[in-house]
Amino acid sequence: MSLKVYNSLTRSKEQFLPLAEGRVGMYVCGVTVYDHCHVGHARVMVVFDVIYRWLKQLGYDVNYVRNFTDVDDKIIKRANEAGLDPKQLTDEMIEAFHKDMDALNCLRPTHEPRATLHMNEMIEMITQLVEKGFAYVADSGDVLYSVRKFDGYGQLSGKNIDDLESGSRVEVDGSKRDPLDFVLWKQAKPGEPAWSSPWGRGRPGWHIECSAMSCGHLGDTFDIHGGGMDLKFPHHENEIAQARAANGGGFARYWLHNGFVNINEEKMSKSLGNFFTICEVLKKYHPEVLRMFILGTHYRSPLDFSDQALDVAKAGLDRLYETKRRLHEAGKLPASDQGALPGSFVNAMNDDFNTPEALAGLFHVCKEVNRGLDAGEEISGLIAQFTAMLSLLGIVQEDAAQWFHGGDLDTGWIDALIAERSEAKKSRDFARADAIRDELAAKGIVLEDGADGTSWKQAG
């Protein structure tokens, strides 16, 4: 079975066939780097990380491009408030972003272009739009895109221009010929970051950077464009209008959009203020827990964020880690993660990256491995499947003992008590043995007596 993906453009699941055989060009909208990322951002990054990994698994040579928006009103505002140069702020936030992504075990994209380093491409694209009559210079000096000039406007988001205008919440801007027109190039006010252009010193509008950088790296027509659902309109709609009008290409062929992260059934967002940053969550939970939490729901469905949901994700990981620990202790962990993947897992992933179903396959193999271990059977094939799935999903990559021991470094006292308890057990002094176990339990240490001695883990 080959890969099928849900294409937002056609609102249907389609066979995935890349433009060039064996190669995939994928562009994902990154973040505006004015603040730390929250769990909603984590979702996009993890979702597309898994998509990236799966495409590579299928043998494609993937050119994965994810941008940084490092010029923007919010950046300017935030930098001013903090008394920083915008460049300082964006550099800092990009570093923080990378730290979060590394923690979440997201592979680095092939390219991570910054908008400020692609001014020429943007200016060139705007020039073409002006020349071809899709854009005009307004009285304000801003360059605007004339939405009504572009035929297919609204195709992606399923909107038509007249509906948009009638129910419009768009502010009426006197210099716009049509309320829906959007900015391609914005005149700089004194003190704002600015670049020279045919229309004077200024900065690009938000949408143009993605059109320019995606086409710049991947060509006028490329395979996949992704991002959060909220970018569908107007951002992606505008990207399409710009790119197709400017260079006549088809732009992205498959549009993939992930669902939101909700809190109390409400979208997590900056404007509502109901967000948790990734680093906040990581103070309380291991990054793999967050990753597992995200993979537990299909990428297009809403994902409800709560401590309880994270606890469930952790419980699932604990189960997988128990098996990993058994394998480690039995000396049966394979040296390589390159084992064959079970068919159920492959089918699930090929069906629009159905990670919940893939996880079901993983848990099934996990059980089979435990069963085989209990029975002392030869199960190296199953074990190889097990670790290959974990590696592909980017979970259960820590040392199993370390996982259960938490961040505790000073564990000598625990080992000493365990040794004492072993002696007590040997002399059948179970009262003493149980007293030690209770003493440890009171400190959150749970003991497990296995065939090869006693191991321990932190409770919860």
Next chain:
RNA sequence: GGCAGGGUGGCUCAGUGGUACGGCGGAGGACUGCAAAUCCUUUAUUCGCGAGUUCGAUUCUCGCCCCUGCCUCCA
């Protein structure tokens, strides 16, 4: 108002025209000195409500109810 996506066991999350995957939790059992972990068994006559198509619908169609999102910046 327009458009999009949802409503599945105690919680969570898949899925399918032939009575429902997995995880967590619960119950019983095996193992254990007792536990823990693991394994086994079990835990939805039922998939928001009503009608239709069908031999048969949770899955298709229609209507209704409820929820969320987008329509302004937003992953």
